[in-house]
Amino acid sequence: xxxxxxxxxxxxxxxxxxxxxxxxxxxxxxxxxxxxxxxxxxxxxxxxxxxxxxxxxxxxxxxxxxxxxxxxxxxxxxxxxxxxxxxxxxxxxxxxxxxxxxxxxxxxxxxxxxxxxxxxxxxxxxxxxxxxxxxxxxxxxxxxxxxxxxxxxxxxxxxxxxxxxxxxxxxxxxxxxxxxxxxxxxxxxxxxxxxxxxxxxxxxxxxxxxxxxxxx
Amino acid sequence: xxxxxxxxxxxxxxxxxxxxxxxxxxxxxxxxxxxxxxxxxxxxxxxxxxxxxxxxxxxxxxxxxxxxxxxxxxxxxxxxxxxxxxxxxxxxxxxxxxxxxxxxxxxxxxxxxxxxxxxxxxxxxxxxxxxxxxxxxxxxxxxxxxxxxxxxxxxxxxxxxxxxxxxxxxxxxxxxxxxxxxxxxxxxxxxxxxxxxxxxxxxxxxxxxxxxxxxxxxxxxxxxxxxxxxxxxxxxxxxxxxxxxxxxxxxxxx
Numbered sequence: 001x002x003x004x005x006x007x008x009x010x011x012x013x014x015x016x017x018x019x020x021x022x023x024x025x026x027x028x029x030x031x032x033x034x035x036x037x038x039x040x041x042x043x044x045x046x047x048x049x050x051x052x053x054x055x056x057x058x059x060x061x062x063x064x065x066x067x068x069x070x071x072x073x074x075x076x077x078x079x080x081x082x083x084x085x086x087x088x089x090x091x092x093x094x095x096x097x098x099x100x101x102x103x104x105x106x107x108x109x110x111x112x113x114x115x116x117x118x119x120x121x122x123x124x125x126x127x128x129x130x131x132x133x134x135x136x137x138x139x140x141x142x143x144x145x146x147x148x149x150x151x152x153x154x155x156x157x158x159x160x161x162x163x164x165x166x167x168x169x170x171x172x173x174x175x176x177x178x179x180x181x182x183x184x185x186x187x188x189x190x191x192x193x194x195x196x197x198x199x200x201x202x203x204x205x206x207x208x209x210x211x212x213x214x215x216x
Numbered sequence: 217x218x219x220x221x222x223x224x225x226x227x228x229x230x231x232x233x234x235x236x237x238x239x240x241x242x243x244x245x246x247x248x249x250x251x252x253x254x255x256x257x258x259x260x261x262x263x264x265x266x267x268x269x270x271x272x273x274x275x276x277x278x279x280x281x282x283x284x285x286x287x288x289x290x291x292x293x294x295x296x297x298x299x300x301x302x303x304x305x306x307x308x309x310x311x312x313x314x315x316x317x318x319x320x321x322x323x324x325x326x327x328x329x330x331x332x333x334x335x336x337x338x339x340x341x342x343x344x345x346x347x348x349x350x351x352x353x354x355x356x357x358x359x360x361x362x363x364x365x366x367x368x369x370x371x372x373x374x375x376x377x378x379x380x381x382x383x384x385x386x387x388x389x390x391x392x393x394x395x396x397x398x399x400x401x402x403x404x405x406x407x408x409x410x411x412x413x414x415x416x417x418x419x420x421x422x423x424x425x426x427x428x429x430x431x432x433x434x435x436x437x438x439x440x441x442x443x444x445x446x447x448x449x450x451x452x453x454x455x456x457x458x459x460x461x462x463x464x465x466x467x468x469x470x
Contacts, residue, residue, distance in 0.1 A: 002467030006467075073429065074453060074461075075462055077453075210454065211455075
């Protein structure tokens with residue numbers, strides 16, 4: 001029975017990684033759609049929300065069932081707890097992608113302001129953080145999450161600078177208010193996604209070592 | 217968790233049955249008024265160890281012991297120690313309920329009688345108190361003078377616990393106390409253990425890891441006669457330090 005359980009954990013982890021990348025792609029593609037002002041692409045991101053939700057619910061259900069049936073302890077328990085956390089975090093990340101895709105709808109027909117400011121750069125950093133957290137989970141490779149806190153600091157300061165930059169644009173020209181308000185919102189979504197990557201990294205560390213750390 | 221002094225300290229204990237070694241250099245403490253669980257695969261030495269704690273192994277001819285078991289800082293294997301007195305202070309409950317073929321009342325009154333209590337009123341009081349402490353009183357108070365063999369397995373086991381409590385021990389040793397019981401009866405014993413630890417120290421040997429994790433404060437994992445790891449139950453089941461412990465409790469061997 002224990003072998004069956006451990007096989008199930010291996011399969012589960014593969015599926016969790018798959019869902020995590022699905023969520024990451026939604027975020028990544030939403031920013032690409034914004035940059036390209038591609039409404040079609042933005043719409044496609046939005047519809048992926050349904051699959052994302054289905055994966056989330058199914059995985060959550062599976063994890064609960066495994067806990068109930070096998071009463072795991074030690075590393076097995078930590079792996080399931082971490083997997084649950086990754087499922088939840090990447091669901092949030094995917095939803096931020098959907099929110100950004102929603103905003104793109106309002107932005108596609110207007111002029112770009114300041115070439116999207118630092119949003120594409122910020123997005124790159126955040127997606128890398130998410131990627132590394134997923135790789136760390138997949139291969140139990142803690143080196144991938146070593147510099148997470150510093151990387152999150154950079155993301156946080158980008159959000160502040162985007163906010164300031166948008167303020168100056170809006171004060172100069174009130175016609176940019178709609179667009180810049182969306183930029184501020186988008187930078188907030190990206191910053192939150194970075195926080196989720198940090199949370200994932202914390203839980204991966206817990207899964208591997210049993211130690212709780214705080215990344216902020 | 218607050219600090220508890222160790223009521224029993226096992227100090228570099230080795231034990232042989234004839235030529236084969238059953239315990240290797242075991243050193244550990246059983247904290248006072250706490251539940252200590254011993255887990256490990258069959259033949260790991262956990263039952264042998266628990267039997268050392270009240271000198272039950274004295275009854276095995278080929279058994280040889282080296283090291284010490286200190287109870288209140290005195291070695292129970294010292295020459296001037298009376299094993300009968302030790303077994304009164306450190307009681308034992310076994311895997312299969314083993315009530316005497318007597319009435320419920322006599323089962324509980326037997327121990328105090330042996331230790332010299334004769335007054336009927338005093339015996340009545342001891343019987344009631346012990347049965348209450350063993351969470352059995354309400355179920356048997358109207359059949360105290362019926363045969364104990366008519367009780368259910370779970371009731372018999374609680375009767376055995378009451379019998380142990382009747383001589384006012386300080387430590388209760390339990391060797392697989394639930395493995396011959398159904399889940400409901402086992403759950404009753406488990407909640408009883410939780411109550412007992414306010415007044416007694418409990419050491420329990422169990423095959424059932426979920427049971428160890430539910431009832432105990434400290435857990436020792438034994439393998440091939442050695443104590444591999446000892447720690448708080450939470451630490452052992454959440455974050456064991458030893459790979460061997462990890463592999464055992466997650467079912468990778470055993």
